[in-house]
Amino acid sequence: MSTEETAATPAAPSNFIHDIIAEHAQSGRFGGRVHTRFPPEPNGYLHIGHAKSICLNFGLAKTYGGKCNLRFDDTNPAKEDVEYVDSIMDDVRWLGFEWDGLFYASDYFETIYQYAEQLIEKGLAYVDSSTTEEVRAQRGSLTEAGQHNPYRERTVAENRDLFRRMRAGEFADGAHVLRAKIDMAHPNMTMRDPLLYRIRHAHHHRTGDAWCIYPLYDFTHGYSDSLEGITHSICTLEFENHRPLYDWLIDELGLYHPQQIEFARLNLTHTMMSKRKLLELVETKSVSGWDDPRMPTIAGIRRRGYTPAAMRAFCEEVGVTRFNGLTSMGVLENAVRADLNKTAPRAMAVLKPLKVVLTNYPEGQVDELEAVNNPEDPAAGTRLVPFTKTLYIEQDDFREDPPKQFFRLAPGREVRLRYAYLITCQEAVKDPVTGEITELRCTYDPLTRGGNAPDGRKVKSTIHWVSAEQAVTAEVRLYDHLFSIENVANIPEGEDWKTHLNPKSLEVISDAKLERSLATSQPGYRCQFERLGYFCVDSKDSTPEHLVFNRTATLKDTLAKIEKRGG
RNA sequence: UGCCCGAUAGUGUAACGGUUAGCACAACAGAUUUUGAUUCUGUUUGUCCAGGUUCGAAUCCUGGUCGGGCAACCA
Numbered sequence: 102m103s104t105e106e107t108a109a110t111p112a113a114p115s116n117f118i119h120d121i122i123a124e125h126a127q128s129g130r131f132g133g134r135v136h137t138r139f140p141p142e143p144n145g146y147l148h149i150g151h152a153k154s155i156c157l158n159f160g161l162a163k164t165y166g167g168k169c170n171l172r173f174d175d176t177n178p179a180k181e182d183v184e185y186v187d188s189i190m191d192d193v194r195w196l197g198f199e200w201d202g203l204f205y206a207s208d209y210f211e212t213i214y215q216y217a218e219q220l221i222e223k224g225l226a227y228v229d230s231s232t233t234e235e236v237r238a239q240r241g242s243l244t245e246a247g248q249h250n251p252y253r254e255r256t257v258a259e260n261r262d263l264f265r266r267m268r269a270g271e272f273a274d275g276a277h278v279l280r281a282k283i284d285m286a287h288p289n290m291t292m293r294d295p296l297l298y299r300i301r302h303a304h305h306h307r308t309g310d311a312w313c314i315y316p317l318y319d320f321t322h323g324y325s326d327s328l329e330g331i332t333h334s335i336c337t338l339e340f341e342n343h344r345p346l347y348d349w350l351i352d353e354l355g356l357y358h359p360q361q362i363e364f365a366r367l368n369l370t371h372t373m374m375s376k377r378k379l380l381e382l383v384e385t386k387s388v389s390g391w392d393d394p395r396m397p398t399i400a401g402i403r404r405r406g407y408t409p410a411a412m413r414a415f416c417e418e419v420g421v422t423r424f425n426g427l428t429s430m431g432v433l434e435n436a437v438r439a440d441l442n443k444t445a446p447r448a449m450a451v452l453k454p455l456k457v458v459l460t461n462y463p464e465g466q467v468d469e470l471e472a473v474n475n476p477e478d479p480a481a482g483t484r485l486v487p488f489t490k491t492l493y494i495e496q497d498d499f500r501e502d503p504p505k506q507f508f509r510l511a512p513g514r515e516v517r518l519r520y521a522y523l524i525t526c527q528e529a530v531k532d533p534v535t536g537e538i539t540e541l542r543c544t545y546d547p548l549t550r551g552g553n554a555p556d557g558r559k560v561k562s563t564i565h566w567v568s569a570e571q572a573v574t575a576e577v578r579l580y581d582h583l584f585s586i587e588n589v590a591n592i593p594e595g596e597d598w599k600t601h602l603n604p605k606s607l608e609v610i611s612d613a614k615l616e617r618s619l620a621t622s623q624p625g626y627r628c629q630f631e632r633l634g635y636f637c638v639d640s641k642d643s644t645p646e647h648l649v650f651n652r653t654a655t656l657k658d659t660l661a662k663i664e665k666r667g668g
Numbered sequence: 669u670g671c672c673c674g675a676u677a678g679u680g681u682a683a684c685g686g687u688u689a690g691c692a693c694a695a696c697a698g699a700u701u702u703u704g705a706u707u708c709u710g711u712u713u714g715u716c717c718a719g720g721u722u723c724g725a726a727u728c729c730u731g732g733u734c735g736g737g738c739a740a741c742c743a
Contacts, residue, residue: 288671299741
């Protein structure tokens with residue numbers, strides 16, 4: 102009714118690609134069609150940067166009532182594998198998207214071969230028999246023009262013959278290449294007679310041994326988009342210099358011409374998006390695999406406990422521009438907290454147990470107390486947690502000599518055990534040899550069942566706890582940043598980037614104590630351990646006999662901030 | 669030394685020649701709280717620089733500065 106309500110409606114994500122597509126829809130270019138695609142090479146697992154691209158491409162298609170394909174750009178048989186194809190499909194689906202068409206660049210090998218022959222017939226491509234070193238040397242430099250070699254002047258007939266014999270398998274790897282005949286003096290290096298085909302007697306994960314020559318990415322990519330009728334070929338900034346080549350290849354053959362639009366790839370602090378380096382981490386066993394919860398891969402963050410909704414919200418939050426920035430990991434963490442805060446059931450778990458004996462509580466008595474499952478969602482209901490004479494609390498929740506900012510348990514101090522009773526610490530028992538506190542002897546106030554004192558007295562702190570008698574022991578894996586430095590891309594040339602891996606990126610706790618209700622948690626189950634963070638049952642290593650929880654994210658920790666600030 | 673691209677609070681982004689330059693995260697202060705969580709309120713901080721066009725410029729133009737990309741038979 103009011104204009105204010107209209108204005109308050111959250112705007113659809115605004116970015117320059119939306120603007121371009123909206124304008125095309127307006128002007129009728131592409132006949133009003135919108136058809137995007139996500140074109141990964143199956144040579145590794147997808148990472149968060151790919152998630153941004155997936156959300157962009159599939160999101161655009163959805164917004165404009167168009168289509169989005171999944172296409173594997175599989176032109177390099179040496180590096181590609183079906184394992185990666187499968188993982189990529191899993192990841193796209195996990196993010197919540199379904200492709201309209203499923204294609205492989207290798208589906209187009211025959212067509213692309215014919216395109217190459219057409220270029221040869223038009224005198225626009227030639228077989229070069231130089232060595233790799235010669236090709237490199239003849240290309241010139243950023244400031245100097247390249248040089249022509251005699252092969253550039255081969256006749257059409259000669260090129261046709263040689264190229265067909267390349268396909269027939271008459272030559273060894275590297276003996277010849279097919280190159281476009283454009284301009285060896287072009288200021289854009291990409292246009293200096295780029296290589297189109299190379300000889301590789303290699304087995305391809307889809308075409309098997311049908312081919313011994315393979316088109317290069319630059320020769321294949323634009324044609325693939327053209328063949329699929331893609332309207333907007335969205336890619337990252339580093340392909341901007343290649344756009345003139347894709348345009349040239351398509352226009353010389355008079356083919357359907359998509360519009361390429363480049364955007365800046367995502368960079369996150371404390372991690373890195375290089376597939377090559379991620380592969381190195383996997384191969385050197387620096388992590389447990391592509392799906393190690395510390396990895397920035399989609400498989401990794403999924404196992405870590407992130408939700409698809411949080412990932413999509415994050416991708417929307419970071420935006421789409423042509424500026425190469427560095428986004429704080431905090432933004433990602435905030436996205437998953439925001440989602441899980443609303444949806445994750447609460448439970449109590451003690452990571453570093455400190456035994457508490459209630460001296461005035463009857464031996465053997467079990468009190469079943471009602472606890473709220475999710476304060477953010479009343480429909481989640483309540484559960485019963487057992488309260489007994491011996492309990493565990495968090496070591497961090499007790500200080501023998503508390504600083505004035507510390508509100509939790511200390512000798513002589515009273516705190517509330519969540520959903521239970523007020524307790525007062527009477528004595529801290531120490532190991533006579535080490536001086537380590539081994540046990541707290543406390544009294545409870547029987548009149549405070551549920552947590553409120555009839556006399557109205559207040560306590561400054563509520564802490565979580567678990568019954569020692571009925572605790573479930575579990576393994577808990579605490580994850581932190583993969584790298585200890587913010588900007589991993591900033592590591593100087595020549596320096597070993599792996600020395601900056603965070604040695605504390607994984608802390609394993611083998612004997613955490615969980616409340617009884619968690620005993621039957623299934624793999625993938627997400628919940629909040631109150632006051633600690635969001636956790637999820639590991640999908641690979643957890644068994645009913647040996648539960649394993651992964652920490653997805655901590656809760657915000659004001660005390661830690663205060664103490665850090667105070668020195 | 670060539671070509672291409674970019675620049676808005678600490679960070680990531682919005683603003684389409686006219687808004688007190690908006691939002692999110694971060695930071696700070698306060699309120700609420702049986703999670704030092706959540707929630708709510710408020711505060712600090714910004715148009716790279718110099719010229720020009722215009723009644724009016726973050727936006728258009730010119731020049732500079734700074735940053736990114738490009739010389740794989742990788743993608």
